[in-house]
Amino acid sequence: xxxxxxxxxxxxxxxxxxxxxxxxxxxxxxxxxxxxxxxxxxxxxxxxxxxxxxxxxxxxxxxxxxxxxxxxxxxxxxxxxxxxxxxxxxxxxxxxxxxxxxxxxxxxxxxxxxxxxxxxxxxxxxxxxxxxxxxxxxxxxxxxxxxxxxxxxxxxxxxxxxxxxxxxxxxxxxxxxxxxxxxxxxxxxxxxxxxxxxxxxxxxxxxxxxxxxxxxxxxxxxxxxxxxxxxxxxxxxxxxxxxxxxxxxxxxxxxxxxxxxxxxxxxxxxxxxxxxxxxxxxxxxxxxxxxxxxxxxxxxxxxxxxxxxxxxxxxxxxxxxxxxxxxxxxxxxxxxxxxxxxxxxxxxxxxxxxxxxxxxxxxxxxxxxxxxxxxxxxxxxxxxxxxxxxxxxxxxxxxxxxxxxxxxxxxxxxxxxxxxxxxxxxxxxxxx
Numbered sequence: 001x002x003x004x005x006x007x008x009x010x011x012x013x014x015x016x017x018x019x020x021x022x023x024x025x026x027x028x029x030x031x032x033x034x035x036x037x038x039x040x041x042x043x044x045x046x047x048x049x050x051x052x053x054x055x056x057x058x059x060x061x062x063x064x065x066x067x068x069x070x071x072x073x074x075x076x077x078x079x080x081x082x083x084x085x086x087x088x089x090x091x092x093x094x095x096x097x098x099x100x101x102x103x104x105x106x107x108x109x110x111x112x113x114x115x116x117x118x119x120x121x122x123x124x125x126x127x128x129x130x131x132x133x134x135x136x137x138x139x140x141x142x143x144x145x146x147x148x149x150x151x152x153x154x155x156x157x158x159x160x161x162x163x164x165x166x167x168x169x170x171x172x173x174x175x176x177x178x179x180x181x182x183x184x185x186x187x188x189x190x191x192x193x194x195x196x197x198x199x200x201x202x203x204x205x206x207x208x209x210x211x212x213x214x215x216x217x218x219x220x221x222x223x224x225x226x227x228x229x230x231x232x233x234x235x236x237x238x239x240x241x242x243x244x245x246x247x248x249x250x251x252x253x254x255x256x257x258x259x260x261x262x263x264x265x266x267x268x269x270x271x272x273x274x275x276x277x278x279x280x281x282x283x284x285x286x287x288x289x290x291x292x293x294x295x296x297x298x299x300x301x302x303x304x305x306x307x308x309x310x311x312x313x314x315x316x317x318x319x320x321x322x323x324x325x326x327x328x329x330x331x332x333x334x335x336x337x338x339x340x341x342x343x344x345x346x347x348x349x350x351x352x353x354x355x356x357x358x359x360x361x362x363x364x365x366x367x368x369x370x371x372x373x374x375x376x377x378x379x380x381x382x383x384x385x386x387x388x389x390x391x392x393x394x395x396x397x398x399x400x401x402x403x404x405x406x407x408x409x410x411x412x413x414x415x416x417x418x419x420x421x422x423x424x425x426x427x428x429x430x431x432x
Contacts, residue, residue: 019126021124022121022124023124023125023126024126025121025220025222025227025228026227026228026229027121027124028120028121028227029227029229029230029231030227030230030231031215031216031217031227031230031231031232031233032118032215032217032233032235032237032240033118033121033218033225033226033227034198034217034218034224034225034226035194035195035197035198035218035224035225035226036198036199036201036202036207036218036237037118037207037218037225037237037240038115038118038119038198038225039194039195039198039199040204040241041111041114041115041118041241041244042115042191042195043195044111044241045108045111045112045115048104048107048108048111049108049184051100051101051104052101052104052105052108053177053181055097055098055100055101055104056101056173056174056177057177058097059094059097059098059101059336059418060174061086062086062093062094062097062416062417062418063170063418063420063421064085064086064380064381064382067364067380067381067382085382085383085384086382086384086385086416086417087384087416088384088385088388088390088391088414088415088416088417089388089415089416090415090416091331091332091390091415091416092332092334092340092416093415093416094332094334094416094417094418095259095332095334095340096259098259098334098335098336098337098338098340098418099256099258099259099260099334099338099340101338102155102159102255102258102259102337102338103252103255103256103259103338105152105155105156105159106156106159106251106252106255106270107248107249107251107252107255108152108248109152109156109248109251110244110245110247110248110251111244111248112148112152114240114244116145116148118225119225121225122141122225123141123145125138125223133190136186136190137187137190140183140186140187140190141183141187142183143179143180143182143183143186144180144183144184144187147176147179147180147183147184148180150176150180151173151176151177151180154169154172154173154176155173158173158336158337159270159271159337159338160270160272161272161287161337170336202218207237207238208237208238208241209238210236210237210238211236211238212233212234212235212236212239214236215233215235215236215237217230217233251270253267254267254268254269254270255268255270255271255338256268257271258271258338258339258340259334259338259339259340261340261341261342268339271337271338271339280400281397281398281399281400282397282398282400282402282403282405282406284341284343285333285339285341286405286406287335287337287419288424289405290404290405290425293369293371293372293424293425294371294372295369295370295371295404295424295425297404299370299371299425300370300404300408300409300425302317304317304318304370304409304427305317306318306321306393306410306426306427306428306429307427307428307429308353308356308357308428308429308431309357309428309429309430309431310354310357310358310359310362310430310431310432311357311358311359312357312358313357314356314357318395318409318410321347321348321393321395321410322395324348324352325348325349325352326346326347326348326395327346327347327348327349327389327390327392328344328345328346329344329345329346329390329392329413329415330342330343330344330345331343331345331390331392331413331414331415333413333419333422334418334419335418335419335420336418336419336420340419343397343398344397344398344399345392345394345396345397345413346392346394346395346396346397346399347392347393347394347395347396347410347413348392348393348395349389349390349391349392349393350365350381350385350386350387350388350391350392350393350412350414350429351386351387351388351389351391353393353429353431354386354387354431357429357431359431359432362383362386362387362431362432363382363383363386363432364380364381364382364383364386364431364432365380365381365385365386365429365430365431365432366378366379366380366428366429366430366432367379367380367381367412367421367423367426367428367429367430368423368426368427368428368430369423369424369425369426369427370425370426370427371424371425378423379412379420379421379423381412381414381417381421385414385417386431388414388415390414390415391413391414391415392412392413392414393410393411393412393426393429394407394410394411394412394413395409395410406424407423407424407425407426408425409425410425410426411423411424411425411426412424412426
């Protein structure tokens with residue numbers, strides 16, 4: 001197929017240097033581009049990508065897709081990595097993981113854009129398919145550039161709680177990570193000799209010692225990244241890296257506060273749910289309001305009953321639940337978007353409800369909300385989540401009744417659990 005494509009291109013009788021425009025090497029005139037700059041940007045970006053990938057797979061494990069009714073990959077055994085019984089301790093585990101995942105993801109964006117800028121001539125290389133090796137390289141670039149664009153773009157809009165796409169973000173982001181990482185592995189193998197040569201010829205730090213006056217273009221090679229007709233430099237290489245580093249640092253400052261909390265929360269201007277709210281007991285971030293979930297006061301009025309199912313079935317009113325032993329705990333809500341908030345919750349331990357249902361050694365718990373059917377209506381909790389001493393069916397927060405937006409009349413609050421599984425407006429608990 002590669003040979004037929006090359007033959008077809010030759011029949012077009014286009015100039016050997018390519019048609020006018022970006023396919024010609026002389027079109028790109030920056031004196032900074034070259035193997036050294038691309039290698040350096042790639043090596044700076046690589047550890048950030050690894051951190052984002054690892055924390056992403058850990059987040060996937062926290063969803064416990066093997067339990068069934070969770071908002072994650074439907075087929076629980078397809079490309080599953082790091083699947084294990086998710087612990088309930090430390091309480092801040094998921095909050096820390098997602099805070100790192102989202103913050104490092106934002107920090108990586110300036111480096112990713114600079115890396116793409118440094119290699120953009122290769123995207124227009126001419127002829128497009130010169131050999132089978134080049135075809136493999138360009139195929140890996142398709143997965144690498146396309147995968148990076150998809151992962152980071154959808155991750156950013158998800159963190160902004162904006163969903164213009166019509167697919168399950170968690171599922172698409174998970175499989176997109178596999179495509180991106182596979183392409184990255186191929187790309188690293190293909191480019192390792194080029195990276196070694198770049199540092200052998202220029203050293204790891206030598207180009208950073210050059211100020212603007214001493215900045216010189218790298219030697220041009222056909223099919224390479226350096227320009228055959230470089231323009232005069234307007235920025236040194238160390239200036240470029242400083243600009244990229246400053247942009248990454250600025251993004252860290254305006255993102256990290258949503259998970260770190262304290263005074264930094266006021267700086268989290270890129271986090272729609274990360275900012276500080278009022279001092280009231282229910283004045284803390286809400287990911288989905290009752291109106292958005294189509295939960296009306298009529299669904300949770302005085303006729304509401306919690307259905308507790310196990311060896312026996314109980315129907316408990318809110319007054320019945322308040323009459324049971326109450327437990328209080330300071331626990332975070334931590335969401336996949338990266339924000340978290342810690343509040344003091346009180347309610348009935350899930351383990352006590354399991355005992356009431358006649359299943360004191362329950363291994364799983366199916367939780368269903370009274371909200372109309374939707375992707376977040378059900379969740380499944382595992383053994384660690386049921387039997388933790390601070391795993392609660394919460395009825396109050398910060399000394400006040402839950403507001404409707406925060407899940408009145410009852411919601412799940414469990415240490416270290418993804419916020420999406422801390423179901424609000426609970427209607428049924430089924431212990432297995």
